Amino acid sequence: ELILREDITTAAQEHAMSVKQAGANLISIINDILDLSKIESGKLELVETEYALASLLNDVISIIKMRVAEKPILFVTNIDSRLPAHLIGDEARTRQVLLNILSNAAKYTHGGYILFKASGVKSENGEITLTFTVSDTGIGIRTEDMAYLFDNFTQFDTQANHSIEGTGLGLPITRNLVQLMGGDIVAESAYGSGSTFTATIVSKFHSDKPLAKVEEAGNKRVLICESRKIYADSILYSLDNLGVYGKLADTTQDFTEAISKEEFQFIFVSALFFDEVSAFVSERGLPVTLVLLTEYGSSLVRQGLRMIATPVHTISIANILNGKEDGRYHKKSTLGLHYTIPESRLLIVDDISTNLRVGRGLLAPFGALIDTCLTGRESIELVQKNDYDIVFMDHMMPEMDGIEATEAIRALDGEKYQRLPIIALTANALTGMR
Secondary structure, three states, X not given: OOHHHOOOOHHHHHHHHHHHHHHHHHHHHHHHHHHHHHHHHOOOOOOOEEEEHHHHHHHHHHHHHHHOOOOOEEEEEEEOOOOEOEEEEOHHHHHHHHHHHXXXXXXXXXXXXXXXXXXXXXXXXXXXXXXEEEEEOOOOOOHHHHHHOOOOOOOOOOOOOOOOOOOOXXXXXXXXXXXXXXXXXEEEEEOOOEEEEEEEEEEEOOOOOEOOOOOOHHHOEEEEEOXXXXXXXXXXXXXXXXXXXXXXXXXXHHHHHHHHHOOOOEEEEEHXXXXXXXXXXXXXXXOOEEEEEEOOOOOOOOEOOEEEEOOOOHHHHHHHHHOOOOOOEOOOOOOOOOOOOOOOEEEEEOOOHHHHHHXXXXXXXXXXXXXXXXXXHHHHHHHHXXXXXXXEEOOOOOOOOHHHHHHHHHOOOOHHHHHOOEEEOOHHHOHHHO
């Protein structure tokens, strides 16, 4: 990552990208083997916390969107807006389940579409059975292989799939995880035509606050200018699910007929129709809001224009219609930084010098003054000597670990030591390092 941020030749950049991808593949293999070992020894435990479902779904959709960007695949989502906004469960494992199923679809689908659905059924005891369905038009699975689909280290049709990397552990681990979370996973497939995987998970929830809701939904009307049926159907589903009227125009003639007969507050328009629709609206001074449906990595951007990146789903639609997230394009730096913090001072504490170099390199573009140290005891001295805005504290260190160092800092005389944000560098230590 640090090499890729330098001004290097194209060849060097390609080599660095290869190293980065190889590293990611190795980490994935190691994590799969570690998970399998925990499952087989009965030591895999769930860590239940309250989490925002919208954040998890957005993460998963963004990752898969990038993975299929270079393929002729339409990635479509149908997410039920009535799902609870906050769930109580193992967020990391739920994300792992969804990424495993969707990544499989992305690997074995070379054209057509991938459809991701999320819905749920609530029970009276404060639980909800979540159902996640992933359908694709991929290569499918032979009938004789279906019985072994969830066996460890099993990959099928190796002659046809010899170029596809994998350990054969993703689906077995997924099955164990969903069963541990009170659910199950089933698969249907037609060889050569595609597959459908359906996973269920049982979660708890405190509030009925929905995942997405449109304010004054009955007063908002949307015209959709989109020629691809599967995308159009997905947007219509999402609008109907949100209680918003939607009408489809899949040709420019349908658009002009619809806009002349009905009033709309929003027009969702694909790049194919954008120029014509934009000109029509501008010439007639129509009081509507144009929203461009953009593809991942698209070069079609217009200053000040509202946009939704496909796959469009209920969360992004609700944000646009509520005006809470306008999706306006603004120019970003090459590193994609939204802001810099030149007035800030940060401290990174880690007993491994390589980690300190990497941490400093990753944070450097933000423009902050960065100090580093190798021990918990030294971090206490530096905190007393300098005014830090954030301390990144390693959890496991010899002599004095991150929790002990944090406790010592909190015990110092002065309110600033109580208010100083101290961020754990190990996710499992977050609770202990408050």
